[in-house]
Amino acid sequence: MGNADPSVMVIDDDPEFRASVALLLEAVGLQTRQFSSVPDFLRADPPEGPTCLVLDVRMPGRSGLDLQRDLAAANRQVPIIFITAHADVPMSVQAMKGGAIEFLTKPFRDQDLLDAVENGLARDRTRQESERAFAMLKARFDMLSPREREIMLHIVAGRLNKQIANDIGLAEGTVKVHRTHLMRKMEARTFPELCRMAEILNMKPKRP
Numbered sequence: 544m545g546n547a548d549p550s551v552m553v554i555d556d557d558p559e560f561r562a563s564v565a566l567l568l569e570a571v572g573l574q575t576r577q578f579s580s581v582p583d584f585l586r587a588d589p590p591e592g593p594t595c596l597v598l599d600v601r602m603p604g605r606s607g608l609d610l611q612r613d614l615a616a617a618n619r620q621v622p623i624i625f626i627t628a629h630a631d632v633p634m635s636v637q638a639m640k641g642g643a644i645e646f647l648t649k650p651f652r653d654q655d656l657l658d659a660v661e662n663g664l665a666r667d668r669t670r671q672e673s674e675r676a677f678a679m680l681k682a683r684f685d686m687l688s689p690r691e692r693e694i695m696l697h698i699v700a701g702r703l704n705k706q707i708a709n710d711i712g713l714a715e716g717t718v719k720v721h722r723t724h725l726m727r728k729m730e731a732r733t734f735p736e737l738c739r740m741a742e743i744l745n746m747k748p749k750r751p
Contacts, residue, residue, distance in 0.1 A: 547592030549664045550574040554584050554607070555599040555626065560649075564597055567653055568660065581605035585613070593671060595622040595644075595663030597656070600634060608634070611641045620670055622663030624656070677743065683729050684744055691725040694718060698725075698734070699741040 551568050555561050556579055565575040578584040580602060598607040605613075607625055614621055624645045625638045635646040644666065645659035687695065697707040704722065708715040731737035 547590070548574055549593040549668070550576060550590045551595055551597060551660055551664075552576050552578065552584065552590075552621075553597045554578045554581065554602075554610070555597075556580060556602045557599070560599075560626075564656070567656065571657060573660070573664075581607075581610045581613075584610070589619075593664045593668040595624060595660055595667060597624050597626060597660070600625050600627040600638070601629075608637060608641070611638065611643065615641065620667075622666050624659045624663060626651075680729075680740060680743060684740075686728050687725055691721050691728070694721045695725050695729075695737070695741065696746060698722065699738045699746065 551573055553561050553564050553568075553575055554577075555564075558579070561577045561579070565577055568575050576587070576590070578587065581604065596610075598610065600607040607623075611623055614623075623638075623641075623643045624647065625635075625643050626647050626649065627634070628649045638646050644663050645655075647655060647659065684692070693711065694707060697710060702710065704718045705715050707713075708718045711718075713721075726732075726737065729737060729740055731740060
């Protein structure tokens with residue numbers, strides 16, 4: 544997934560508009576996929592690489608705003624660039640509040656669309672990288688034994704080995720061994736680095 548190429552999904556019921564947008568994007572080296580309706584898009588397999596949507600607001604059947612709500616409800620975080628033939632302030636406000644990154648009114652400058660797409664793909668690339676990093680960190684945490692997880696909570700709360708030993712009824716030497724093992728498994732070189740990992744994992748430090 545990390546090496547998958549970016550792609551732009553163009554969803555519009557006007558075939559000529561879809562083709563012109565695809566031609567523009569492919570001219571700058573971007574892969575595109577075209578869909579004539581929201582249901583067509585939802586039936587397709589999602590791409591693996593960074594993605595953004597170029598989405599018509601008004602279409603027969605389900606609208607672009609309907610799709611935006613569907614994606615939000617499914618927690619699918621895909622950057623959306625809305626396109627419309629008719630300027631509509633309330634609609635544009637609703638789209639932007641829903642998280643759209645741009646709302647373009649036809650006719651628009653090619654460069655405005657290209658800039659919006661570049662922004663959308665950059666956002667999605669950052670999101671995917673963050674999700675991969677979290678998954679790798681969570682996998683390392685899952686390798687810890689229950690005792691190592693318990694001691695990690697004490698460590699990030701700032702407790703010393705001797706204090707941890709007294710808290711959980713272990714010998715101080717045993718705590719040191721567990722601490723060494725969990726630092727290695729978590730690939731944490733320093734105490735602050737382990738604390739940042741615990742914060743990312745939303746671990747709640749034990750209070751003395």
